[in-house]
Amino acid sequence: MKIDKILNEIDELGDAHASSSAVTPLRDDAFELSDIEKIALIKDDVKHMMETLGLDLTDDSLKGTPQRVAKMFVNEVFAGLDPKRKPKASIFENKYKYGEMLVEKNITVYSTCEHHLLPIVGRAHVAYISNGTVIGLSKMNRIVDYYAKRPQVQERMTMQIVEELQNALGTPDVACVVDAKHLCVNSRGIRDIESSTVTSEFGGAFKQKEVKREFLDYIKLDTSF
Ligand SMILES: Nc1nc2c(ncn2[C@@H]2O[C@H](COP(=O)(O)OP(=O)(O)OP(=O)(O)O)[C@@H](O)[C@H]2O)c(=O)[nH]1
Numbered sequence: 001m002k003i004d005k006i007l008n009e010i011d012e013l014g015d016a017h018a019s020s021s022a023v024t025p026l027r028d029d030a031f032e033l034s035d036i037e038k039i040a041l042i043k044d045d046v047k048h049m050m051e052t053l054g055l056d057l058t059d060d061s062l063k064g065t066p067q068r069v070a071k072m073f074v075n076e077v078f079a080g081l082d083p084k085r086k087p088k089a090s091i092f093e094n095k096y097k098y099g100e101m102l103v104e105k106n107i108t109v110y111s112t113c114e115h116h117l118l119p120i121v122g123r124a125h126v127a128y129i130s131n132g133t134v135i136g137l138s139k140m141n142r143i144v145d146y147y148a149k150r151p152q153v154q155e156r157m158t159m160q161i162v163e164e165l166q167n168a169l170g171t172p173d174v175a176c177v178v179d180a181k182h183l184c185v186n187s188r189g190i191r192d193i194e195s196s197t198v199t200s201e202f203g204g205a206f207k208q209k210e211v212k213r214e215f216l217d218y219i220k221l222d223t224s225f
């Protein structure tokens with residue numbers, strides 16, 4: 001596929017929108033290889049890494065690891081790099097005129113820290129106020145999961161979730177709070193097992209103190225961050 005076409009598609013999908021401030025840094029040729037080609041190349045890379053560490057890849061337990069890791073990277077933990085996998089946001093008309101805030105809370109987040117390639121595990125809470133459009137509830141969970149399945153920093157992921165929902169719903173009135181543990185902080189380095197990271201993005205009406213407060217009350221967080 002021609003790179004112009006791919007970039008156009010990404011643009012249409014809203015991920016590389018010119019006004020976006022939270023774009024995952026991707027190479028121009030990011031989608032020139034097929035998933036199968038990527039898995040074959042990554043398999044060799046993982047094999048090389050393990051051999052360099054001195055592991056015997058003829059061992060029964062280790063021999064399948066390069067292929068297993070390559071498949072897991074492309075099809076699972078980094079699958080959200082591919083705009084083709086972006087969930088379709090089922091949008092409905094708000095015929096019942098529900099005008100209050102809707103909160104989808106405690107969405108499970110499994111992501112990967114892009115600095116250490118170690119897991120980020122936590123919860124996302126998203127909210128919006130309808131301007132005439134409503135979105136299928138599960139689509140909010142799916143949008144969170146799509147952006148989580150990338151090498152990430154938590155700040156960017158939080159902003160990407162909000163930007164995507166703003167595009168889908170056609171309103172700036174969207175917010176997201178993420179509370180997550182970074183295994184690069186908990187299990188190595190400083191090894192602080194208790195600490196977690198809270199990030200937030202408040203769009204449109206959520207910048208107002210009372211609206212923000214209502215959202216944070218629903219998810220039972222204070223405003224001290
Ligand atoms: N802002 C931000 N930083 C992150 C995130 N995930 C991991 N980091 C940090 O990225 C930083 C990378 O710093 P470096 O000094 O290059 O890495 P390091 O030598 O492994 O540092 P230590 O983790 O302190 O041992 C670390 O402080 C991580 O805690 C994230 O989502 N957002």
Ligand SMILES: [Zn+2]
Binds near residue numbers: 113116118182184185
């Ligand atoms: Zn890290």
